[in-house]
Amino acid sequence: MGINNKKIYLDYNATTPVDPQVLSAMLPYFTENFGNASSASHAYGWDAEEAVEIAREQVSALIGAKTKEIIFTSGATEAINILLHGISLKKCHIITCQTEHNAVLRTCNAMEETDTTISRLSVNAEGAINLAELEAAIRPDTELICIMVVNNETGVIHPIKEISEIAKKHDLPLMVDATQALGKVAFNADESGVDFAAFSSHKIYGPKGVGGLYIRKSMTKKLHPFLTGGAQERGLRPGTLNVPGIVGMGKACELALQDLNDDYSKMTLLQERLEKGLFSIPGCQINGSQTKRSPYVTNAAFEGILGEKLIRKLKHIAISQGSACTSNTVEPSHVLSAMQLPEALALSAVRISMGKPTSTEDIDIAIQDITEAVKALRK
Incomplete structure (x- = not known):
């Protein structure tokens, strides 16, 4: 055939x-600029920390966020776990959708084994949710609405602005999986009204094994650490930072915004x-x-x-x-x-x-x- x-x-x-420009930006941080970004006592650490902060600026510019609202992770799946587990340490109710990525759905399944209750919204034949059904699903113990921006299988784009308006009406935070939106479709975290967003580097010509989450400044105290260890990334994602990967992600975001x-x-x-x-x-x-x-x-x-x-x-x-x-x-x-x-x-x-x-x-x-x-x- x-x-x-x-x-x-x-x-x-x-x-x-990986984009060649991304790879070129990363390479020095494997060899001569190999410092630990948490080493605050010498120039090797200072250089690494500066590189991480530049990357944070590049990521925040792509999604319309403030620099301090970006946390680096190993990818969207880890970011989703940090967000979902971090918001529901007590008994609560979360609303999501039947067509979410398994990173959300399987995390929600695991959370149901504790005291968390999950509502999964249906979709129509075009893959769209019913906003009236979303609002009707809100309960007194609802703590979070979690909806993806762009579906990874069909490309269906959910009306995030309208969803955020419903969330704000009921004083609820909105979390989005922005993995397939990042660098592809117009997505501004601040203007769209989302409070949390998860995304990965390797979907936009950056390296694998690095991603991030956006946390609106006013929502920082809503999250409890899911992982424990060092105090890196505001204590929400402890562990030595993947400086070469983060530098690569930053460069990938810079190029994505440009193009x-x-x-x-x-x-x-x-x-x-x-x-x-x-x-x-x-x-x-x-x-x-x-x-x-x-x-x-x-x-x-x-x-x-x-x-x-x-x-x-x-x-x-x-x-x-x-x-x-x-x-x-x-x-x-x-x-x-x-x-x-x-x-x-x-x-x-x-x-x-x-x-x-x-x-x-x-x-x-x-x-x-x-x-x-x-x-x-x-x-």
């Missing part, structure tokens, strides 16, 4: 390559081209809102085939499937199931996500090879 042998990566929602509008325009055109090509395949369905969706990702289902078989057939194209596979069973994506997709259609879905290096040629080859693969599988 297929005449194309060029390897094409279309799984940028999973991870991205945000141009990249968004490019992705919009590529997504339109991709989906026009996919729609020419009989039985193809694009999942998620057609108007409130990130241009970086397309979730497509192909009637009559299994998505995992399509992925294996595309030997030179890297795409993914939003389902959890085990050795014995394949389960449909929890996101697509919550959107009421029939199981067979949900199992046929694949996620195609684009990034800076993606070209028109890449998209055209992907369309051709997916078209041939679907035809072959249906035979």
Whole structure:
């Protein structure tokens, strides 16, 4: 099948390559500038601390925050755990959504084993929540609303500003998973009214193993330390800072802010081209809102085939499937199931996500090879 042998990566929602400028910024902090940012008694430590603070400024500039409102972590998952566990040391109620990333959902599942009660909002067929349902779910013991900005599987964008207005009306903090929004779509933490946000570096051409959380200044006392140890990062994330990683994340944020509008325009055109090509395949369905969706990702289902078989057939194209596979069973994506997709259609879905290096040629080859693969599988 297929005449194309060029390897094409279309799984940028999973991870991205490190930008050469990011790598260049990081390298000195592995060798000559190797100091511990907590070493306050000599120049090696001072230099490392200064580098961390510059990175903090770069991250805060990207999301519209104050520098002191940024805490560095090992990634979004750790940030989510710090936030969720840190807000609910006592018996309380948290509202989230059925289509959240597992970093949120599984943390909430674990918290239910204690005294925390979780409400999971439903979504419609386009992946959107009902704001009336959200407001109706608020109880006297509600401590937090937790909703993602951009869905990692479908790209659906939630109305964070409207959600924050409901939260403020009831004097509740709003936490968002901003992992797929950071550096991709316009997201201003202060203007949107969110109180907490989690995100990762490796989604925006920075290194893996580093991420961050935003904590609105007025909300600092709402959080209790989930981890214990040193006093780094205001005592909320103790441990020696990953200075090279943090420097890389800062540089990645600086570049993302610089290129945000141009990249968004490019992705919009590529997504339109991709989906026009996919729609020419009989039985193809694009999942998620057609108007409130990130241009970086397309979730497509192909009637009559299994998505995992399509992925294996595309030997030179890297795409993914939003389902959890085990050795014995394949389960449909929890996101697509919550959107009421029939199981067979949900199992046929694949996620195609684009990034800076993606070209028109890449998209055209992907369309051709997916078209041939679907035809072959249906035979």
